[in-house]
Amino acid sequence: MPVTLPLPLRKLTVPSIGRRRVTTQVVATTTALCAGFGLFAAGADSDNEKINTVAATAVAQAPAEPAAAPAPAQPAAQPVSFPFQIPGIPLPPPPRPTTVRPVDAVVSSGFGPRWGANHFGIDFAGNQGVPIKSVTDGTVIEAGPATGFGLWVRVQQDDGTVGVYGHMQDILVQVGQPVRAGDVIATVGSRGQSTGPHLHYEVHQPGVGKIDPQPWFAARGMDVMNFPG
Structure with a gap:
């Protein structure tokens, strides 16, 4: 039975049957979309599992990298003695004494x-x-x-x-x-x-x-x- 509204609102009158049809269509469309998203998500999860499985298998089968060789020990720094000689340049003579003993005797x-x-x-x-x-x-x-x-x-x-x-x-x-x-x-x-x-x-x-x-x-x-x- 149609619903009678006051005269000013009569233009907005919608038959109940039409509303039920729209509602039914919306519900159906929503259900279909949700099902589609579920299938897409399930497919994505399946693909991710396949990718992870393949990656794990590749890592397990990859040959182990050889351990890096330890860095060679650096030789300890040698102390520099003074005076030191530069190759090709002779050392200067030692300073000459200014006072000596006149005789090597007591x-x-x-x-x-x-x-x-x-x-x-x-x-x-x-x-x-x-x-x-x-x-x-x-x-x-x-x-x-x-x-x-x-x-x-x-x-x-x-x-x-x-x-x-x-x-x-x-x-x-x-x-x-x-x-x-x-x-x-x-x-x-x-x-x-x-x-x-x-x-x-x-x-x-x-x-x-x-x-x-x-x-x-x-x-x-x-x-x-x-x-x-």
């Missing part, structure tokens, strides 16, 4: 009173013929006979003092000759007033006179009284 007598008189130098008890070396750089200012010394050599030393070497056997330098510390200038003897072979060495300081050689050596970094031999 001190047998020091500066000061001795036998009722003053002994103004240091005696080195060297054997006959042992080389006598210039204590410092300098210039020979006298070489030859001398009273009491038999033969002597006097050297103007690098600090302005004069070194006196006495009782030598042979003189190997001449007046005016420049010498360097360590140069051989004579040999040990027993000439003059001497009781045996030795070197008598004095230091004369300008304006002062004869001074004790021991502290003079010490001021130049040498303990002349200590001889390991």
Whole structure:
């Protein structure tokens, strides 16, 4: 039976049969769409399972990659010693000493009173013929006979003092000759007033006179009284 609506709304009157048909069609269409989506989803799930299965099989059958070889151990850094030599360039010579011991021998007598008189130098008890070396750089200012010394050599030393070497056997330098510390200038003897072979060495300081050689050596970094031999 048709539904009667008020007059103003009559144009919107829809037969109930038509509504049922539309509703039925919508439900049917929705059902069909849902079924289609279900089939699509099921197909997609099936394809994904096939892909996963194939991938897992491929991974299982793939040969195992060899383990990476460990990195070679690096050699430990070697310490650098100084001075070091650059290939093709020679090392510079070591620094030359500025003060040397005049004779490789022990001190047998020091500066000061001795036998009722003053002994103004240091005696080195060297054997006959042992080389006598210039204590410092300098210039020979006298070489030859001398009273009491038999033969002597006097050297103007690098600090302005004069070194006196006495009782030598042979003189190997001449007046005016420049010498360097360590140069051989004579040999040990027993000439003059001497009781045996030795070197008598004095230091004369300008304006002062004869001074004790021991502290003079010490001021130049040498303990002349200590001889390991």
